[in-house]
Amino acid sequence: MFYFTIDILGTIAFAISGVLVAMDKKLDLFGVFIIAFVTAVGGGTLRDMLIGSTPVGWMQNSTYVFVITGTVAFAILFRNYLKYFRKSLFLFDTIGIGLYTMVGIEKGLGVGLNPLVCIALGTMTASFGGVIRDILCNEIPVIFRKEIYATACIFGGVSYFLLRKLPIENTYAYIAAIIIVIVIRILAVLFKIALPNIYRSKA
Amino acid sequence: MFYFTIDILGTIAFAISGVLVAMDKKLDLFGVFIIAFVTAVGGGTLRDMLIGSTPVGWMQNSTYVFVITGTVAFAILFRNYLKYFRKSLFLFDTIGIGLYTMVGIEKGLGVGLNPLVCIALGTMTASFGGVIRDILCNEIPVIFRKEIYATACIFGGVSYFLLRKLPIENTYAYIAAIIIVIVIRILAVLFKIALPNIYRSKA
Amino acid sequence: MFYFTIDILGTIAFAISGVLVAMDKKLDLFGVFIIAFVTAVGGGTLRDMLIGSTPVGWMQNSTYVFVITGTVAFAILFRNYLKYFRKSLFLFDTIGIGLYTMVGIEKGLGVGLNPLVCIALGTMTASFGGVIRDILCNEIPVIFRKEIYATACIFGGVSYFLLRKLPIENTYAYIAAIIIVIVIRILAVLFKIALPNIYRSKA
16 A cells, blocks of 8 residues: 555656656647656556566556546646645655665566666666656657666665665565665755766866 | 458558658668558557567568568659559558557457556557657657547547447447547548647737 | 677677767766667667567676676776777677677577568667667667668578578578678678668759
């Protein structure tokens, strides 16, 4: 139940980010819906296709279709008021990313993949919805230019595999890893921490 | 046999739309062929990958490769005369869309998916070849900007599930749904019906 | 062992081509890594998803992740010296393409696909990493505009199926086909052979 609530809140936050990008590109109603949908479920869909877990996740029940449809309707109708929810949306988004990272990792373990590949799967689950959104909107994915949270996912994933070696219950390691993702991302945003610049500065 | 004829005519119409977009972008012979191919089979390929029906459809026999190769050769050689076939191509395309919507829905039912997801699969089968074509040609998919036929697919799909509740044979519901897709699309084009504009007009 | 060495050298050459395109687009460290990764494994990944061979190839062991990570680090640190390796990289790349074409064809035969579709799979294995790289970098794939090696893959693939009809061991046909791909590509580059132009010249 707790898990389900986070999942839905994360889906809503991801879908709204899709609506905002799509409306910025002046897409029509169908386009906005598809971009919102893809942003919300794209990462998990790619993960499921790569590991052969088909029919992919969102097809298994219609909850996602309903939640995303409702979110799109809400976001279009109240688009001028979305700014008041900015902080809540950031929070939902960040918690969602923490959860999705771990969902991806668990799925990878479930099909017997090694830790390194599992962490890649977790990061992909959390971040590739946005990548597909940006490609469909004809932009270079923002996460490749100004990295926002992939590093937090990777750190969280690594922590999970380290914590699992301790004599603690797996659930605690799982929850701790989610919190690590969330904390790193919030700190990165607060203190504007970014990846090291690989280009020589012009100065 | 009837089904097969429609399938081939639809494939030809889709492939030609790919050739036209690719030549507009001045792609070379290989590029034109790949875009034509992807436009023709992309929707069904994505569908098959999402539901795990692999090797995907067009790999099962070489008819599609031959038909698309022939179409590309024809379309390049006679490109100055394609305008005379515009109406026939629109008709093939529209009938193809109706058929592909139902093929997608049936495939979804075959793996036990719920109606809502089946309708999504049907719409995707009919329309995502064009989406992949536009992405490969570095354009925002036209179907997201100026919706052309996805709504017709959705209406047809909904009708099918409603018709199935009536005491009629499934084949009739199937054919009726195809006709509904075709009629809605033709009416939409004739009367320039579009989705409601979600952007405030500047007037 | 021999096969493995070529595979790794090809992976390095593909990853470096990804780094170069990504740095040209001023992507950040994460973006450069993802583009390098996708360029190196994208073709085989798409092939595996299409034929349902999941979890896809690079997930089966972590060698690829390590090799590509090392390559990216090396290529970024020594980017000003990469030009001195240009000929080696071209050679690795070309040998890689020959090998990947045959790997794709063998995978297709393994799931019972017909020769034509197998050749398509081989060409895709060798060339679609670069297609995904270019799409992620918001460019029309270079291979669709100025065809570089797909034709060599197709010729090599056709030769393989012809050679298999001769009373020779399969391994010889396999190696001969790889060499044919390599030779055609080198000749095409040396003599600037290109596909016939399908656009009327302006002269």
